[in-house]
Amino acid sequence: MIPNEDVYGAKSTWVDTYTADATMLKNAKRPQWQNLYEGVINNKIETKKLIDKSIGYVGLGPESPYSKMITVNPDNSIVKTNLNVVDFFYGYNWGTYNYCFRVNKYNDHSWNVDTLDIYENTNCNKAVITQFDPKYLLWLIRVCVASNEHPIGSGDIANFYLYDYANDTTKQTQYPYLMTAYMCALYEQNTPENPNRYFDLTSSTSHPLTLCLNIEHEIQNHSNFITYNDCNPPTPWNDRGDIILLRGTSNNTGSSIYDGYNAVYVLGDENYIKWQYGNFSYAEPYSEDVKNEIIKAAACFCNYFIADIRPTSPYNALNVPLTDNSVYLGYPDDKGISHGQWTRGADNEDNPVWSWEDTTDSDYDYSKAVDPNTYEYETPLPNITNLYATPYNVYYDGSGNSLKNIVAKIASLGIVAFDTLFIGQEPLSNIIGARRIFMKPPIHGNTTTIKLGAYDTEIASDVLIEEVKRIELGSKLIYPIYDNFMDYEPYTTLSLYVPYCGSLKLPTSIFMGHYCKLTINANTRTGDIDCIVFVDNIEFATLKGCCAFDMAVSGLAMSEYVQREREIQYQIHDMSMQMLSSTLGHVAGATISYSFGNPGGIASQAAMAAIQLEEGATKYARLKFELNHIAPNCLLIQKSSANVSPLNVLQPFIFIERPVFEEGYNEEKYAKTVGHTCYRIGNLSEFKGLTVCADARLDGLTCTLKEQEMILAALQEGVILDEPE
């Protein structure tokens, strides 16, 4: 679109920027008010304010590394913001300095230049470019690579053309780290049909292009007019660069570009961006993915670019035609927004940018918001590896006899076994889980015998190997058989049933015409099931269920019995000893008593002895009785649970209810007498056959008001236009 005339003047008033003696972008124009300073004094632009956005010729989609703003903290951590950069334009620097073309409240930290606000500098020669012909600009992508992660000197660093490096494993081995990727402008000095481009790697151009970014919203307390440009990649200094695509280091002349202030995204994916304050460099390992990101980033400007230049034809970018296979061209969508797509070679002629006479031919409308989101069309499940059974024993039994055999084995153990094998523990308490699972057998290995604690039951059993598994149940296409509204609610309804998990209503608005894919993640140890429902490859819902029930585990508390028995026996023994002791003690007491002349004591001692013996005998008898009648308690390890779902349908299915036409319906006759529903706006002459209108604009009719009303009523009732063939 053509920039705002109120700000930039009519297109016919724009002046050339190119001068024959300068290495500049030919066919580029700028406003009649020339540079920013004059723009301010002519009241066309204001200091500290965003420049009029109509100057942007292509929108930056979220794929562009420049589309997002970040802030960089002094500790080099990066913080994303919600601020979007929606488009850009080019500017020109006059003069010998290559520096940031911006207005900044904290401008005193600009690097390489004086600290004056450029709007206030009468010597300011910064200009905005209002139009240019993209065929006169060819960007060359280069990379600065390093031999180690923190290169410190020119010996660690080298610069190459992107494909020169990307296609050469020797170079990649010598310099495996990527510091910076950048673009250098090659200006067409002749014509695109007969190209001859200016190119000098060793020095800056007289008027390097500056990238100026338009942000969506004003940033409070920070720069309002954000631009970004770094014409100097890190060493070697004799290598020229105009626009950075990927930056891995600070400017090593001294301070970082952005010393604690808002920085502009250099490469949007945080997996690639690294930032360092101060004076030391940082590089990232190079990979094929990074190369593709660089190409995509370059394509986001919707300009021509080239990744390789060699001194011999056909790779010589100085003379290579724009349809050469080495030449890329960024491809905007139908709204003029770039998403990193591109054409190449002869396909460039099919690119909308090819047909532009200049950038004002773009379809981009800055007033329409650029969707900042990137959308995905699948939600992949993570890969799972077989999980081995947990550290405690997990036994697999397909026969259904394991639990029975274990209980029988325990019951067969003698009393001695409880002391020596279980050391007072209840054998059954070593069983910590028993369940029946209604699912296809998991991976299991026939290996060992069942152990209860340290006791080996010598019952052979397989062991569970596969803790979880994923089963793909496949996809079903929900086919729209009517191919009209009847395929949707309330006419057609869908519901999904999954065994053990229940039912789920599936909205026709989402599933009709798409695949319903089911994936089950199952725990083969517990029987838990997650059934994941996908619409195509996007997860829609998860149904949860369990295809197992707990088996009751109970038995006699034998260890407790044994302990009780033993305890009684000890008591019996004690009692015996007490009784004997009493008898002897009383006899001794009587003798002593007689010796001391207490004949009455003999009688009482004898009587006491008799009483005590009687008591002891009673207790002894009671203990003996108890010993012979110990009733062991029941021990409940686990109750059983219920699950009747095995009796339900055991195949997942989608239940579809569809409407049915009444008998006698004939679509052709229906169309003739009633007409199909549609909604079209056009001139009446564009339609044929029976046509029913909602409304009409009756211009040009010379009739009375009542006739006009009759005409409208006739259109709403329906008219027949030209008998259809």
Added chain:
Amino acid sequence: MTVTFYKCTADKRLVDKTSKMTSIMPGTIIDADNNVDIIAPNFTVEYNSSYVDHRNISTINYLKINELNRFYFIRDMIEMPGTKLLIDALCDVRMSFINNHDFPVSVIRNEKIKNSKIVDKSLPIDPQYHEPEVLIYNTDLFYEPLFGSIRNYDIIETQSGTATPST
């Protein structure tokens, strides 16, 4: 004012009825002193006696008032003594105006164009009555069809000890 009588076999909704019209005879409105309603005129027409042919006259159902350049449906016609007809007519705005003009319209139904997504409540379907059907995902995860048996196995978990997998 003069009229032209036609036999017209077109659906009243047809805009251009020309191909369906057959000219029968001309006539003259003789009570022009009376007011002639331009929308629903009621008037007497006299025709030439050479056109007296009851077969033809009985087919007349359409006319054009030439001076008004409008076409009319004949709603009723009474044959009067002599060569006169008492006519009760209604203006056919389709043939008179729509036929010769083009203007923007918004169309909601059409014989040839169909937008399947728009609900058509005129279609003879009853949303309360459905035919059920199922799409089954064939899987043997829970059921073994070969043996007709429900899949099942037992898991016993015990405390301590180790189990060495064979794989």
